[in-house]
Amino acid sequence: MSSDILVFGEQENGTPHRVATELATGAAALAGELGGRATGITMGRGAREAAAELGHYGLTHVYSADDPALSEFGIHAQAHALAALVRDRQPAAVLLPSTTDGRDVAARLSAILGQGILCNATRLKVSDGRIVSEQTAFDGALMISCVEKEDGPAIVTVRGKVFAAERSGAEATIEDVSYPLDAESQTVRVLEVVQTESGEAVPLESANVVVAGGRGVGGPEGFRPLQELADALHAALGASRAAVDAGWVPYAMQIGQTGKTVKPKAYIAVGISGAIQHKVGMQNADAIIAINRDPDAPIFAFADLGIVGDLNSIVPRLTEEIRKRR
């Protein structure tokens, strides 16, 4: 086994996923401690372009499997290709973004290689020459530290915002690789991708300030004043699962266990009760402000500033105050 760290560079049409760039920077630090190299692989349509981009974030070597079939046959094809690379290069660890695709590829990879999997890491460190993953369990009630028991690569899925993506100023060596698809790799075909939502005005995961609405907002129209507040603050707009579940706003806005993880300077939760499902996606914000009608809402137990009151009157007044200052 080498001391290299391999990042699964999840990408689409040449653009690496935000978490993949974070993992590239994180891998550079971990590989430094292990005395190995930080490497990565990108696959499918646009892989070469994505490899070059990922190479700016601290990786020294990026494999590029620029084959449209790896996009067409999705998870299965990518997991088998990744397994082939891992068998060949024997990295100490494979880091994958804890996204829907990343988790699926990790799961297949684990079964193909007969290796364990460390899931949803919120912190990674090197201890006694091995990777230790810290993760939350039971919806955030416990933090546990886990290691791979046997030799062989640690397969780790890593949540967003565990590392900060930093451009290193260096470029990686890009190596073209190809993995012919066997029958097993071609069992699920991606027929098409249907886009129903346009991109966010301010991306949630990189925003300095996030305004988020929950069930208390009352309906899709209730998000309009929140959008105005977000605009005044140059903030991104998010939501709790309750609001997404009700169909008021799209899934892309969901923050929490089954949505995005954010870490802004300030998080303004409006009409959000603060269930553990939501908390795990925003509890690492520098400051949390909560506005809720219910004085017993769980969010007041961990908000830095809690306002018990009517959001319908507070939010427009707040927007006005902020506009006056800008």
Place this chain on the structure above:
Amino acid sequence: MALNIVVCVKQTPLPTAEKSLLPDGRLDRAAVEKAMSGYDEVAVEEALRTQEQYGGEVTVLTMGPEDALDAVRKALAMGADKAVIITDDALAGSDAWSTARVLAAAVKRLSPDLVVMGMQSDDAGTGVVHHALAEHAGLPALTQAQKIVIEGQTITVHRRREDGYAVLQASLPAVVSVIDIMNQPRYPSLKGIMAARRKPVETLGVADLGIDPDTVGLGGAKTRVVGAQKPAGRASGEVYEDKGDAAQRIVEFLVARKVL
């Protein structure tokens, strides 16, 4: 077209329950209040709707200690036809890897057309068992489904994406996982609860599945918990009742934090 459908469920500690760990790093499952994972209720509902549409039979599959029977009873009360429980002292402490392997062995034995699963569990929430199970059972997996259509031996799934969905297609048999907001799970009726008591429940041990007990559970796990602690948690700050000054207070706070 009658479909043989298997739905996987898990009895999990309630998200709101107090949790503690045993000295060996396992959750003290005996000490907490449990119920069927909420994500799995959505899977049971989808399995039942699929059965209503295409005909066939729904078998509930679970792995866990004896109280896993509670989750099974609920699924049977919702309308599933029969159940298989894998329970064995050797399974205590299983990680995602061995869970997937054991469930895969049971799935092979049941040889279903379709395996339906929730998107993740309420407790560990790893979300990695679908593809691992499927790989061990030699099946394709189509995960994060928000819509499922079956025509003959072809399954088409709309897989949720942040900006919409991807259309995936495969041949049956296959594993699908459904997103948490796909449907509103039904409540068991009193009649359903009564009927559930008479439905067949088969209990299997790992030996019945041809698995060496040493390769599962805490001993067979591929990963090890080396530490556990309650998260530091944030202290609560000040809580005010709005007396018309909330906007000013928030602005002052944002200024103090150098956000404004």
